Amino acid sequence: MYSNWYINSGESMNYIFFGRSCDLNIGNGKTVSAIRLLMHEHLILGKTVFSNIKLNGIEYTPFTPDNIGEILETENAFVLFDEIHAIIPKNDRILPGCKKHIKLGLCYDMVQMFRQVRKNDITTASTAQTFGDCVYQLRVVMQQMIICEKFHIEKGVFRKCETDKCPESHGNHFIKQTNYRNGEILYFEPEMFYKFYDSNEIVKGWNKL
Numbered sequence: 389m390y391s392n393w394y395i396n397s398g399e400s401m402n403y404i405f406f407g408r409s410c411d412l413n414i415g416n417g418k419t420v421s422a423i424r425l426l427m428h429e430h431l432i433l434g435k436t437v438f439s440n441i442k443l444n445g446i447e448y449t450p451f452t453p454d455n456i457g458e459i460l461e462t463e464n465a466f467v468l469f470d471e472i473h474a475i476i477p478k479n480d481r482i483l484p485g486c487k488k489h490i491k492l493g494l495c496y497d498m499v500q501m502f503r504q505v506r507k508n509d510i511t512t513a514s515t516a517q518t519f520g521d522c523v524y525q526l527r528v529v530m531q532q533m534i535i536c537e538k539f540h541i542e543k544g545v546f547r548k549c550e551t552d553k554c555p556e557s558h559g560n561h562f563i564k565q566t567n568y569r570n571g572e573i574l575y576f577e578p579e580m581f582y583k584f585y586d587s588n589e590i591v592k593g594w595n596k597l
């Protein structure tokens with residue numbers, strides 16, 4: 389089945405884009421999937437963008453540990469959390485007094501924010517290598533869980549890309565998104581979205597060593 393199940397919904401919710409656990413460390417299109425959603429919600433729905441990675445060519449506010457309050461006060465916000473586990477480690481015990489982060493209780497404030505998206509008209513898009521890399525307290529607030537895989541066409545059929553660096557012969561790529569909950573599938577061409585971010589950026593962690 390082909391459908392645009394999340395585009396144009398206009399409903400604020402929490403999305404998470406991730407790869408299959410057997411595909412660890414393979415460029416599976418999770419970040420470009422989040423960027424596609426971001427561009428849609430920014431351009432079509434007029435959302436104000438916050439992001440923890442650098443974006444090119446669009447107006448946005450860098451997300452820092454100090455602007456959770458600002459997001460909650462922003463009407464119609466979109467927040468991108470690339471590599472969510474770099475912000476909250478998957479085994480963190482979410483507590484208001486948690487001292488593991490560069491700001492006291494950051495994990496607790498983050499979880500509170502994710503819980504308030506509908507009330508405050510916020511869309512969040514997180515990415516993680518696998519769903520299991522997202523901390524439990526956030527997994528349970530995700531309304532849209534999207535598995536991402538990268539494909540190319542070989543001899544007329546779709547083939548999954550198995551390595552991080554694809555050979556030139558792959559030509560145009562397609563990202564396959566599978567909705568974890570209902571199995572719905574969507575394909576899109578990622579090429580036009582790559583220019584909006586730097587895929588080589590290393591996401592800065594927010595945790596004390």
Ligand SMILES: [Zn+2]
Nearest residue numbers: 480486488495
């Ligand atoms: Zn914590």
Ligand SMILES: [Zn+2]
Nearest residue numbers: 540549554558
């Ligand atoms: Zn490829």
